[in-house]
Amino acid sequence: MTASLLEIRNLAVRFTTGDGPVYAVNDLDLQVRRGEVLGMVGESGSGKSQTWLAIMGLLAKNGRAEGSVRLGGEEILNLPQRALTRLRGARMAMIFQDPMTAMNPFLTVGRQMTEVLEWHRGMSRREARARCIGALESVHIADAAQRLSMYPHEFSGGMRQRVMIATALLTEPQLLICDEPTTALDVTVQAQILALLDELRQRFGTAIVLVTHDLGVIAQLADRVIVMYAGRQVEQAEVHTLYGAYRHPYTEGLLRSVPRLDQPRSARLATIPGRPPDLARRPAGCPFEPRCAYASELCRQQMPPLVSLGEAHLRACHYDGALGPQGREA
Amino acid sequence: MSVEGRHEWYNWVPGRGAARKAETLAAAGVAGRSLWQDAWGRLRRNRAALASLWVLGVITLAAIVLPWVWPYGYAQPDWNLMYHAPTWAGWHIFGTDALGRDLFVRVMWGCRISLMVGVVATLVTLVIGVTWGAVAGFIGGWLDGLMMRCVDILYSIPFIPFVIVLMVLFGRNLLLIFAAIGAVSWLDIARIVRGQTLSLRKREFIEAARASGVGTATIIRRHIVPNLLGIVLVYVTLTIPSVILFEAFLSFLGLGVQAPLTSLGGLVSDGASVLQVYPYMLVIPAVFLAVIVYCFNFIGDGLRDALDPKDR
Amino acid sequence: MSEPALLEVRALDVHFPVRGPGLLPSRLTLRAIDQVSFDVRAGEVLGVVGESGCGKSTLSRALLKLIPATAGSVRLRGVELTTLPKAAMRPLRRSMQMIFQDPLASLDPRMTVGEIIAEPLKALLPGMERAEREQRVLRTMQHVGLLPAQINRYPHEFSGGQAQRIGIARALVVQPQLVVCDEPVSALDVSIKSQIINLLLDLRAEHGLTYIFVAHDLATVRHIADRVMVLYLGRVMEITDRDALYARPLHPYTRLLLSAVPIPDPALARRVGPTREELPSPLALPSGCAFRTRCPLADARCVAERPVLREIDGRYVACHHAEAAAA
Numbered sequence: 007m008t009a010s011l012l013e014i015r016n017l018a019v020r021f022t023t024g025d026g027p028v029y030a031v032n033d034l035d036l037q038v039r040r041g042e043v044l045g046m047v048g049e050s051g052s053g054k055s056q057t058w059l060a061i062m063g064l065l066a067k068n069g070r071a072e073g074s075v076r077l078g079g080e081e082i083l084n085l086p087q088r089a090l091t092r093l094r095g096a097r098m099a100m101i102f103q104d105p106m107t108a109m110n111p112f113l114t115v116g117r118q119m120t121e122v123l124e125w126h127r128g129m130s131r132r133e134a135r136a137r138c139i140g141a142l143e144s145v146h147i148a149d150a151a152q153r154l155s156m157y158p159h160e161f162s163g164g165m166r167q168r169v170m171i172a173t174a175l176l177t178e179p180q181l182l183i184c185d186e187p188t189t190a191l192d193v194t195v196q197a198q199i200l201a202l203l204d205e206l207r208q209r210f211g212t213a214i215v216l217v218t219h220d221l222g223v224i225a226q227l228a229d230r231v232i233v234m235y236a237g238r239q240v241e242q243a244e245v246h247t248l249y250g251a252y253r254h255p256y257t258e259g260l261l262r263s264v265p266r267l268d269q270p271r272s273a274r275l276a277t278i279p280g281r282p283p284d285l286a287r288r289p290a291g292c293p294f295e296p297r298c299a300y301a302s303e304l305c306r307q308q309m310p311p312l313v314s315l316g317e318a319h320l321r322a323c324h325y326d327g328a329l330g331p332q333g334r335e336a
Numbered sequence: 337m338s339v340e341g342r343h344e345w346y347n348w349v350p351g352r353g354a355a356r357k358a359e360t361l362a363a364a365g366v367a368g369r370s371l372w373q374d375a376w377g378r379l380r381r382n383r384a385a386l387a388s389l390w391v392l393g394v395i396t397l398a399a400i401v402l403p404w405v406w407p408y409g410y411a412q413p414d415w416n417l418m419y420h421a422p423t424w425a426g427w428h429i430f431g432t433d434a435l436g437r438d439l440f441v442r443v444m445w446g447c448r449i450s451l452m453v454g455v456v457a458t459l460v461t462l463v464i465g466v467t468w469g470a471v472a473g474f475i476g477g478w479l480d481g482l483m484m485r486c487v488d489i490l491y492s493i494p495f496i497p498f499v500i501v502l503m504v505l506f507g508r509n510l511l512l513i514f515a516a517i518g519a520v521s522w523l524d525i526a527r528i529v530r531g532q533t534l535s536l537r538k539r540e541f542i543e544a545a546r547a548s549g550v551g552t553a554t555i556i557r558r559h560i561v562p563n564l565l566g567i568v569l570v571y572v573t574l575t576i577p578s579v580i581l582f583e584a585f586l587s588f589l590g591l592g593v594q595a596p597l598t599s600l601g602g603l604v605s606d607g608a609s610v611l612q613v614y615p616y617m618l619v620i621p622a623v624f625l626a627v628i629v630y631c632f633n634f635i636g637d638g639l640r641d642a643l644d645p646k647d648r
Numbered sequence: 649m650s651e652p653a654l655l656e657v658r659a660l661d662v663h664f665p666v667r668g669p670g671l672l673p674s675r676l677t678l679r680a681i682d683q684v685s686f687d688v689r690a691g692e693v694l695g696v697v698g699e700s701g702c703g704k705s706t707l708s709r710a711l712l713k714l715i716p717a718t719a720g721s722v723r724l725r726g727v728e729l730t731t732l733p734k735a736a737m738r739p740l741r742r743s744m745q746m747i748f749q750d751p752l753a754s755l756d757p758r759m760t761v762g763e764i765i766a767e768p769l770k771a772l773l774p775g776m777e778r779a780e781r782e783q784r785v786l787r788t789m790q791h792v793g794l795l796p797a798q799i800n801r802y803p804h805e806f807s808g809g810q811a812q813r814i815g816i817a818r819a820l821v822v823q824p825q826l827v828v829c830d831e832p833v834s835a836l837d838v839s840i841k842s843q844i845i846n847l848l849l850d851l852r853a854e855h856g857l858t859y860i861f862v863a864h865d866l867a868t869v870r871h872i873a874d875r876v877m878v879l880y881l882g883r884v885m886e887i888t889d890r891d892a893l894y895a896r897p898l899h900p901y902t903r904l905l906l907s908a909v910p911i912p913d914p915a916l917a918r919r920v921g922p923t924r925e926e927l928p929s930p931l932a933l934p935s936g937c938a939f940r941t942r943c944p945l946a947d948a949r950c951v952a953e954r955p956v957l958r959e960i961d962g963r964y965v966a967c968h969h970a971e972a973a974a975a
């Protein structure tokens with residue numbers, strides 16, 4: 007058995023729409039190791055969410071996933087609904103950007119939490135309650151016992167996200183998938199939630215997948231990072247490598263467009279010109295080519311393969327020269 | 337070509353594109369279109385709705401024109417030809433009824449009356465209901481309270497006894513039927529519209545319009561009403577048939593239009609009583625009634641889709 | 649101060665009546681904006697920051713009279729707005745426009761881009777010829793980076809960043825002087841966010857615009873604002889020139905906000921220890937300083953006495969211990 011908890015091979019997600027197929031995720035290969043935090047970053051529509059929804063078996067009705075996903079060696083992609091339900095919650099859990107939509111507004115928080123334990127663990131209501139109080143305390147919610155009898159709308163956004171995390175952790179999953187867990191929150195609350203995730207990872211050894219479009223967030227927590235563009239993985243590296251020695255023009259663009267406080271203010275913010283491509287079309291060449299400052303004729307004609315640069319650093323790009331201002335002028 | 341060049345419109349920086357400005361404006365040759373123009377284009381591409389429009393048009397035209405040229409009147413009895421099955425002889429193509437009156441001309445009259453009742457009553461309903469609901473919902477506050485209490489009070493009046501009393505007092509009269517039906521069914525739509533308006537009012541684009549200096553009446557007309565159309569049209573497609581059927585029910589009670597004039601509802605109820613002996617008396621007007629109701633449904637669906645820009 | 653400010657806000661209060669809990673609800677007052685005073689000078693960008701629920705949107709809307717002010721004064725070029733009747737307000741709206749947070753929600757889904765952008769023109773310049781109006785719309789679309797051919801599209805056909813350009817065009821089409829931007833980039837992805845910020849900066853340079861730019865994170869505001877106002881629970885905590893604020897934040901709340909901005913560098917990433925403090929309920933504000941429940945410097949004086957906004961080295965801070973913090 008390897009150290010990897012989740013192995014994804016050749017994952018493809020496709021949606022059938024009125025205007026033909028939409029290729030949301032293509033040829034995705036990746037692993038999540040036990041206890042690590044894997045960051046996944048990319049612009050809106052780059053297929054980050056659909057990857058994990060497919061793995062959780064939560065795709066929209068018009069979506070189909072192909073390939074192979076193994077959790078602890080066992081194939082889990084496209085399992086029957088029943089087996090999936092058991093798997094979700096018990097071995098992997100997912101939390102979303104908007105915690106309100108993931109909660110039933112008519113049930114108390116306690117009811118929603120105890121239900122999980124009664125269902126997955128066959129606990130009695132009493133037992134489950136005690137566990138839930140413990141879980142809420144572990145995500146630093148004060149007066150946990152009283153809070154259990156409150157309804158979701160009585161919580162602030164940050165607290166709701168804490169409750170979601172507590173609920174996800176009730177069944178002690180090996181893998182916690184967080185899809186933009188802090189995008190809807192204030193920076194202050196975001197910092198708290200990130201710190202909480204870090205603490206939980208250390209305490210319980212849960213592997214965490216952190217999906218976000220903000221490289222600032224990834225830097226706080228992730229051990230390894232995957233950069234997605236147009237449904238493809240374009241770069242993968244250990245976190246310090248990625249920020250210090252990225253090798254893909256898109257990663258560079260993303261990094262440069264984050265407004266930062268630790269550097270002198272520039273008159274103009276760097277941007278990536280243009281916008282992400284239409285996923286209904288499949289270009290022959292590199293999907294980033296229309297926005298890339300380093301593009302050449304080759305890029306237009308041939309899709310760059312994902313190749314290893316050594317030391318667990320992968321990237322998909324034809325350009326071999328230096329990145330950064332010098333590279334661009336050359 | 338440089339990256340900059342390929343994306344110049346997108347990364348357009350004031351000044352940089354000045355030279356191209358005039359050229360692009362001219363070349364584009366674009367004229368603004370509105371939702372209504374787009375909607376008409378989309379409606380024309382919807383086969384079911386288009387076919388329904390045609391069918392309904394033909395029925396309406398026939399109902400208006402044919403009684404004029406037909407050799408029989410709707411109230412003209414022929415004591416020798418009672419309950420005669422459809423025949424080409426003497427142009428009684430739909431047969432005759434208990435008094436030997438020509439069924440075809442009566443069906444045409446019936447269509448005319450039913451369509452009139454349906455459309456006029458629904459229009460009355462719509463105008464009063466949408467305005468009332470939209471104003472109450474949008475302005476809110478005490479006015480909303482007052483307007484909705486009026487609705488509640490009107491609701492509490494038992495409708496059928498009310499109509500019967502009216503009929504007895506004023507005699508049977510088409511206008512009265514419109515008024516009575518319209519006066520009652522606008523209550524539902526006012527409530528639906530008010531609820532929708534309340535939620536629309538909080539939407540950001542309404543606030544944006546206010547920030548742009550748009551007045552209340554214009555906001556209701558330009559933003560609220562078009563965004564209510566979806567639900568209102570669904571309601572209308574349900575109301576026209578139900579009004580037609582309601583008139584049929586009144587006819588059944590003997591409270592419909594004054595005999596010898598008739599409506600499709602009246603004809604169906606006449607036919608129903610002799611169904612086993614003379615089935616054509618029921619089948620023919622029932623088919624017309626059904627076709628009309630279906631046509632309205634298709635048109636309503638088509639309109640709703642056409643008016644929703646998301647539905648391409 | 650010789651040059652009069654473009655916008656002068658003095659002791660502005662915006663209160664909302666709310667029903668309390670329980671069977672016999674008492675009437676409570678939510679002080680969304682509490683004694684806020686500031687100036688906006690012509691041509692500058694005033695950044696407004698604070699966590700959600702701090703009254704940023706309420707303030708924007710009150711400035712534009714989209715919600716009524718409870719007390720206080722808002723003067724645009726010397727004209728008092730709070731008491732102005734509706735009809736007299738309309739011509740002033742030409743000089744004051746707004747850009748909204750949610751690009752899609754702020755566009756009527758049943759109107760075409762052309763109609764949306766033309767709407768303020770129709771309302772505020774009713775005498776304008778149709779042809780001229782159309783030219784004006786097309787020109788503005790080009791200014792914000794939209795293609796003329798997109799004039800007949802509907803909002804849902806645009807991505808968030810594109811939709812926000814439509815919102816910007818709508819605000820600019822009447823050539824206002826002051827544009828209130830209520831979190832115009834918060835809902836956008838990083839790369840699109842910087843495109844929009846650059847666009848706003850370019851438009852300002854070209855048209856000499858003045859912005860009030862609301863955001864919840866200080867990193868974004870740093871790129872666009874000349875001065876920054878920090879709000880907390882409806883009160884002003886600090887108003888300071890940009891460079892001074894980022895170099896040496898005086899108010900403890902400003903420092904909290906600054907420390908929460910994630911830095912995209914794993915070597916520098918600071919992991920803020922988990923704090924439990926939530927915003928206090930706006931219905932039951934703490935006595936004295938509103939920030940005292942979360943403030944590391946809070947003492948008895950902060951409980952007893954509400955700090956007023958006072959000047960320290962040319963900056964305005966509402967904190968009893970601002971000097972201590974600065975040291």
Ligand SMILES: Nc1ncnc2c1ncn2[C@@H]1O[C@H](COP(=O)(O)OP(=O)(O)OP(=O)(O)O)[C@@H](O)[C@H]1O
Nearest residue numbers: 021028030049050051052053054055056057066285
């Ligand atoms: N039900 C669906 N039918 C058709 N296309 C879909 C459907 N759901 C998602 N897509 C498409 O799949 C692509 C990838 O979407 P995904 O949600 O994974 O992006 P993302 O990277 O998570 O973006 P965001 O940052 O906005 O959350 C998008 O182009 C999206 O439009």
Ligand code: SF4
Nearest residue numbers: 292295298305323324
């Ligand atoms: S392959 Fe070419 S176009 Fe694609 S990212 Fe690399 S240099 Fe740019």
Ligand code: SF4
Nearest residue numbers: 937940943950967968
């Ligand atoms: S007044 Fe006191 S509580 Fe308020 S910010 Fe200053 S030190 Fe903190």
Ligand SMILES: [Mg+2]
Nearest residue numbers: 054055185186
């Ligand atoms: Mg997503």
